[in-house]
Amino acid sequence: MEIEKLSEHEKFADFNKKMINMIISEARQLAIKEMLPTQELRDEGCVFENGTVKVPESFHKFYELHRKGDWLAMSDDPDECGGGGMPHTLSLVANEFFTGGNLSFMLYNGLTHGAAKLVGHFGTEEQKRLYLKKMMSAEWAGTMLLTKPEAGSNVGALITSAKKNDDGTYSITGNKIFISGGEHNLTENIIHPVLARIEGAPAGTSGISLFLVPKYRVNQDGSLGEFNDVVCTGIEEKIGLHGNSTAS
Ligand SMILES: Cc1cc2nc3c(=O)[nH]c(=O)nc-3n(C[C@H](O)[C@H](O)[C@H](O)COP(=O)(O)OP(=O)(O)OC[C@H]3O[C@@H](n4cnc5c(N)ncnc54)[C@H](O)[C@@H]3O)c2cc1C
Incomplete structure (x- = not known):
């Protein structure tokens, strides 16, 4: 070429x-x-x-x-x-x-x-x-958290919620499924971009926001902080890719 x-x-x-x-x-x-x-x-x-x-x-x-x-x-x-x-x-x-x-x-x-x-x-x-x-540099891993039990292709139906805290951060609540590399022991931290709806935002895709949710919180100096309550509840079968974790 x-x-x-x-x-x-x-x-x-x-x-x-x-x-x-x-x-x-x-x-x-x-x-x-x-x-x-x-x-x-x-x-x-x-x-x-x-x-x-x-x-x-x-x-x-x-x-x-x-x-x-x-x-x-x-x-x-x-x-x-x-x-x-x-x-x-x-x-x-x-x-x-x-x-x-x-x-x-x-x-x-x-x-x-x-x-x-x-x-x-x-x-x-x-x-x-x-x-x-x-x-x-692959020191930390990343994922994408879109799919939910109630929302696959129809992303706009998602009900994962985001509540604003006084310090400007958000508390996210919801379940995601089929997450490629959603949990594993290759890296010390995994950074999850997560689709969620801020409380009071409109229904459908226009009301969806994107949040960065690290498995472990990250301190201002870049060191690892406390566990961020991102809990893996299991892994699934996915078209024979047994070495890649597909997590809930
Ligand atoms: C290999 C693999 C890796 C994945 N990794 C990730 C990941 O890392 N993160 C993540 O968030 N998700 C991941 N997913 C999930 C993927 O994004 C969803 O499977 C996909 O969005 C489809 O959603 P669903 O499985 O709920 O199927 P559904 O949305 O239920 O669709 C099922 C069938 O219905 C059809 N359909 C749906 N809506 C309509 C409509 N309105 N009109 C006509 N037909 C329709 C679809 O075309 C399909 O044939 C992965 C999936 C696979 C297969």
Whole structure:
């Protein structure tokens, strides 16, 4: 696809043909040597126990390799969030190897990346400061909490409620189901973007707001605070992706 032509632009000047080939070959090696073996063990599946979810043991080692290689945010902005700044087309090539290596595993990272992008585009300055780099570096994971027992396609029917507190925060109450990577032991914190309706807001989609709900609250210095009452009540079967926790 002549990706190397992108290096004619100042933004991608570092990504000449040699560099591109090196990145692709690294991703391929990692996927075949380290990731594929975890795929063969995927039927181990996740285990739900007392509100926690254990991912297959083999996932932990690869998560660290993938994290330390800075593969999660390879095409994101280096200054804004510590990303690798490579052309998106190139990251698609690398991710094709990783997705082939183990789809169940990659769903954790895919969800984290999506949630981090959301914070980067729409978060407040404080949210960006506290969450963006930790999510983009895969130190913390991310999810998306839309689906409820009473609202799947019909998102506007959701009744998850948000009550404003005196300090400007909100207390969110509700149940969500089918949440990919909703609970697991790969990271010390999981950041959940949650759809909810502020008390008194109109019915339907126009009355829905989006909240950032960390599993553990985050102190102003970025350290972990107290448990935020995000309780996992179980995991579900989902089209054979046993290594990816689908949580309620
Ligand atoms: C692999 C996978 C991963 C997922 N991960 C997440 C996640 O991370 N976070 C999350 O929040 N959710 C997640 N979900 C849930 C997903 O968003 C919902 O399954 C989806 O929104 C559909 O909702 P539902 O299952 O309740 O089906 P329903 O909304 O009940 O739909 C059932 C059927 O009815 C049809 N239908 C629905 N409404 C209408 C209508 N008005 N007119 C005509 N036909 C209609 C649909 O097309 C479908 O065929 C995941 C689902 C899957 C399969």
